[in-house]
Amino acid sequence: MRVRHFGVVAAALAVAGMGISGCAAKKNTTVADKAKDGKKIVIGVKYDQPALGMKTGSGVEGFDIDVAKYIAKKLGVKDDSKIEFKEARSANRETFLQNGTVDMVIATYSITDARKPKVTFGGPYVVTHQDLMVRANDNSITSLQSLKGKKLCAVSGSNSWKNITEGTNKLNAKVAAVTVPAQGYEECITKLKGGSVDAVSTDATILGGFAVREGSPVKVVNAPFTDEKYGVGLKKGDTKTCNAVNDAIKSMYSDGTAKQLWEKWFAKANLPFDATAPAPEGCS
Amino acid sequence: MNWNVLLDFSPLADNSDKLLSAFWANIRISVTVGILSLVLGTLITAMRVSPVRVLRVAGAFYVNTLRNTPLTLVLLFCSLGLSDTLKFRISHTPSINFFWLAVLGMSVYTAAFVAESLRAGINTVPMGQAEAARAIGLTFTQSLRMVIMPQAFRAVIAPLGSVMIAMIKNTTVVLVASYYEAASLMKDMFEQYGATLPIFIGFAVGFMCLTLPTGFFFNWLAKRMAVVR
Numbered sequence: 001m002r003v004r005h006f007g008v009v010a011a012a013l014a015v016a017g018m019g020i021s022g023c024a025a026k027k028n029t030t031v032a033d034k035a036k037d038g039k040k041i042v043i044g045v046k047y048d049q050p051a052l053g054m055k056t057g058s059g060v061e062g063f064d065i066d067v068a069k070y071i072a073k074k075l076g077v078k079d080d081s082k083i084e085f086k087e088a089r090s091a092n093r094e095t096f097l098q099n100g101t102v103d104m105v106i107a108t109y110s111i112t113d114a115r116k117p118k119v120t121f122g123g124p125y126v127v128t129h130q131d132l133m134v135r136a137n138d139n140s141i142t143s144l145q146s147l148k149g150k151k152l153c154a155v156s157g158s159n160s161w162k163n164i165t166e167g168t169n170k171l172n173a174k175v176a177a178v179t180v181p182a183q184g185y186e187e188c189i190t191k192l193k194g195g196s197v198d199a200v201s202t203d204a205t206i207l208g209g210f211a212v213r214e215g216s217p218v219k220v221v222n223a224p225f226t227d228e229k230y231g232v233g234l235k236k237g238d239t240k241t242c243n244a245v246n247d248a249i250k251s252m253y254s255d256g257t258a259k260q261l262w263e264k265w266f267a268k269a270n271l272p273f274d275a276t277a278p279a280p281e282g283c284s
Numbered sequence: 285m286n287w288n289v290l291l292d293f294s295p296l297a298d299n300s301d302k303l304l305s306a307f308w309a310n311i312r313i314s315v316t317v318g319i320l321s322l323v324l325g326t327l328i329t330a331m332r333v334s335p336v337r338v339l340r341v342a343g344a345f346y347v348n349t350l351r352n353t354p355l356t357l358v359l360l361f362c363s364l365g366l367s368d369t370l371k372f373r374i375s376h377t378p379s380i381n382f383f384w385l386a387v388l389g390m391s392v393y394t395a396a397f398v399a400e401s402l403r404a405g406i407n408t409v410p411m412g413q414a415e416a417a418r419a420i421g422l423t424f425t426q427s428l429r430m431v432i433m434p435q436a437f438r439a440v441i442a443p444l445g446s447v448m449i450a451m452i453k454n455t456t457v458v459l460v461a462s463y464y465e466a467a468s469l470m471k472d473m474f475e476q477y478g479a480t481l482p483i484f485i486g487f488a489v490g491f492m493c494l495t496l497p498t499g500f501f502f503n504w505l506a507k508r509m510a511v512v513r
Contacts (some may be wrong), residue, residue, distance in 0.1 A: 054363075196462070
C-alpha cells in the first residue's frame with residue numbers, strides 16, 4: 001500500500017513539475033517582435049487542401065501559403081527562408097498555438113465564437129461560403145433545401161455537415177439529409193463519383209480546388225449558405241501581432257495582391273472574388 | 285499552466301448522449317462481428333484439418349492472406365472498393381449498407397485469428413480421442429462436431445478472449461468503412477474543442493468499460509469450462 005501511495009505522490013509531483021517548468025519557459029516576446037528580430041517564424045498550414053495548402057514534392061503551395069508569405073513579409077520577415085511551414089490539422093490547431101509549436105496558423109481557420117476564447121484571430125483575410133458539390137449529371141440538388149433526404153458526406157472532424165443538419169447556416173434551415181460518415185474530403189469525392197453519396201458540402205474554396213482537379217464528373221452547385229471567415233490564428237492575447245496582421249491584410253487588399261492571389265488559385269474554379277477587404281473582427 | 289483547460293471534463297458531460305450512442309455503435313458492431321467471426325473461424329478451422337487437400341490449402345490460404353493484411357485495407361476494399369467502385373450494395377440505406385460492409389470486413393479479418401486459435405486448441409486434444417471416434421464409426425464431420433471441437437473450444441477460451449478484445453479495439457478504424465462510432469466522435473470533438481487530455485481520457489475509459497468486462501468474462505468462462513485431464 002505504501003508503494004502505491006508513493007506512486008501517486010510521485011505522479012502528482014511530476015505533473016506539478018511539468019506545470020512549473022511550462023511557466024518558466026514562457027517567453028514574453030510576441031510573434032511580431034520575433035519576426036522583426038530576424039528569428040525564424042513557424043506557420044501552421046494545411047497539407048491536404050488543393051489550391052489552399054497542399055504539400056508537393058518541393059514544398060507547400062496554395063492560396064493560404066501565399067497569404068502567409070505576404071503577411072510574414074509585412075511583419076518584417078526579410079526572406080522566405082525565415083519562414084518554416086508546419087502541417088496543422090484541424091484537430092491540433094488550438095493545441096499548436098497554445099503550446100507554441102507554431103507562431104501563427106493560416107490553415108482554412110474559420111473564425112467562430114466557439115474558438116474565440118482560446119485563440120486570438122487576426123483578419124479575416126478572406127470570406128468564403130459553404131457550398132455544395134454534386135455529380136455533373138445530377139440536377140435534383142440546386143439549393144440547401146433540396147438536400148432533404150439526399151445522401152450527404154459527413155467528414156469526421158469537420159463541422160461543415162453539421163451546418164446543414166443542425167441548422168447553423170444563414171437560412172437557419174435544419175435540413176434532414178442522410179449523412180454518410182467519411183474520413184476526409186478526398187474519400188467523399190470518391191464516394192460522390194461512385195454514387196454512395198449525392199452531395200459533398202464544405203467551403204467553396206476547398207470544393208473549388210477539388211473541382212479543378214476532378215474536372216467534368218463533378219460540379220459545384222453555387223448556392224452559398226454560410227459565411228466562413230478565414231482568420232489568422234495567434235496565441236491567445238497576442239494583440240500586438242494581431243493588429244500588425246490586420247494592417248498587413250488591409251494593405252494586401254489595397255495593393256491588389258489579394259485579387260492577384262485569388263485569381264492565381266481559383267480562376268479555373270470560377271470562384272467570384274470580393275474586392276473589398278473584409279472587416280476585421282477585432283483583436284482580443 | 286492553465287489548469288482549467290487541462291482538467292476541463294465539461295465537453296464530455298455536455299455530449300453524454302452522443303457519447304452513449306457512439307459507444308452503442310461500437311457494441312453493436314462488436315457483438316455482430318464476434319458472432320460471425322466465431323462461426324466463420326470454426327468453418328475455416330474445419331477446412332484446415334479436413335481430410336480433403338483442396339480444403340486444407342484453401343483454408344491455409346485464407347488465414348495467411350487475411351491475417352497478414354492490414355485491417356484498414358480490408359475495410360477500404362469493402363467500402364471504397366465493393367460499395368463505391370464496384371457498386372455492390374447490401375442495402376440502399378447508407379447506414380445499413382455500410383454497417384454490414386464494416387461487419388463483413390471485420391468478420392473475415394477476425395475469423396482468421398479465431399481460426400488460428402482454434403487450430404491450436406485442436407492440437408491440445410489427444411490423438412487417442414480422434415482414433416476412438418473413428419473406431420466407433422463416426423465420420424469426419426461427426427467426430428469433429430461431437431468429439432474434437434467441444435474439447436478444442438474449451439481449451440482456447442482464454443486466447444479467444446484476447447482475439448475478441450483486439451476485435452473490440454479494432455472497431456475504432458471502421459470509419460474507413462463509413463461507419464460512425466466512438467473514435468469518429470472523438471475526432472469531431474477534437475475539431476470542436478481542440479485535442480485536449482480530458483477527451484482522450486474519457487474515450488480511453490469508455491473503451492476500457494467495454495474491454496475489461498470482456499476479459500473478465502472470458503477468464504471466468506475459461507476456468508469454468510476447462511477440460512480436466
